[in-house]
Amino acid sequence: MISMRKPVQGAMVCALGFLLVGCGGDDDSSTTPPPPSTDTAEGLWQGTTDTGRSITGLLLSDGTYYVLYSTTTDPTIVGGVVQGTGTSNNGSFTSTNARDFNIEGLGVQPATISASYFAKQSFNGTLTYTSLANTVATFTSTYDAAYELTPLLSELGGTYSGQVASSAGVESATLTVNGNTGNVTGTSLSGCGFTGTATPRTDGNAFDMSVTFGGDPCLFANQTFTGIAYYDAVDKFLYAAAPNASRTDGVLFLGGKAPN
Numbered sequence: 001m002i003s004m005r006k007p008v009q010g011a012m013v014c015a016l017g018f019l020l021v022g023c024g025g026d027d028d029s030s031t032t033p034p035p036p037s038t039d040t041a042e043g044l045w046q047g048t049t050d051t052g053r054s055i056t057g058l059l060l061s062d063g064t065y066y067v068l069y070s071t072t073t074d075p076t077i078v079g080g081v082v083q084g085t086g087t088s089n090n091g092s093f094t095s096t097n098a099r100d101f102n103i104e105g106l107g108v109q110p111a112t113i114s115a116s117y118f119a120k121q122s123f124n125g126t127l128t129y130t131s132l133a134n135t136v137a138t139f140t141s142t143y144d145a146a147y148e149l150t151p152l153l154s155e156l157g158g159t160y161s162g163q164v165a166s167s168a169g170v171e172s173a174t175l176t177v178n179g180n181t182g183n184v185t186g187t188s189l190s191g192c193g194f195t196g197t198a199t200p201r202t203d204g205n206a207f208d209m210s211v212t213f214g215g216d217p218c219l220f221a222n223q224t225f226t227g228i229a230y231y232d233a234v235d236k237f238l239y240a241a242a243p244n245a246s247r248t249d250g251v252l253f254l255g256g257k258a259p260n
Helices: none
Strands: 043-049 054-059 064-070 078-085 087-089 092-102 107-118 122-129 136-144 158-166 169-177 183-188 193-200 207-213 224-232 237-243 250-257
Touching: 043 122, 054 136, 054 224, 064 224, 064 237, 078 107, 078 237, 078 250, 092 122, 092 237, 169 250, 183 207, 207 237, 224 250
Parallel strands: none
Antiparallel strands: 043 054, 043 136, 054 064, 064 078, 078 092, 087 092, 092 107, 107 122, 122 136, 158 169, 158 250, 169 183, 183 193, 193 207, 207 224, 224 237, 237 250
């Protein structure tokens, strides 16, 4: 996800919800993930764009990626997330199905990514918007070894206060993860309730997550979204994002954990 160091509470946005996917369970999955491949761009990447945005990118072993980016005016406020799948090959990474879920008014924009990488060192490239007159943004990033830590439900468990966002806007929300089962519950300021599950991944420091929204007044009533979550254990901060099945919209949650 994009490098926003511990966004100011109340200023976290959800571009498209990537909330949870997974199955929960009683297993704390304490097995240490294998090291990222030395042949691919897999990993956690922190960097910036040529327009002054901070980025935090999570690129998984199957080529799926989520890149959170900040606004141009404040690195602590999320401006959106880019999501898709790509292919690593001898230091080159390409993706033809990127979607930029922007929460600054641009909506969902298709794009392509072309980048070069040195495994576990650097990941630099360009994002080209196919529907915005081929507008191009460039980015540079460096590898974050936090990706190699073991994701534990016991660490993820707790209640988070922050904000949830989609193309429709942003509102305050709370989210609770059961540190034993991975079950997720939450509610937004408008009264929309949701449930889901979080499951530790085995290839890196991240969680698969799924979330199902309740009925009225939820914007996505009775719909299920799947995606990814990353927990910053140092800042005790949760980043979660999930697009819908057609990738025409999504939800993003960012929040800080309440003290025990």
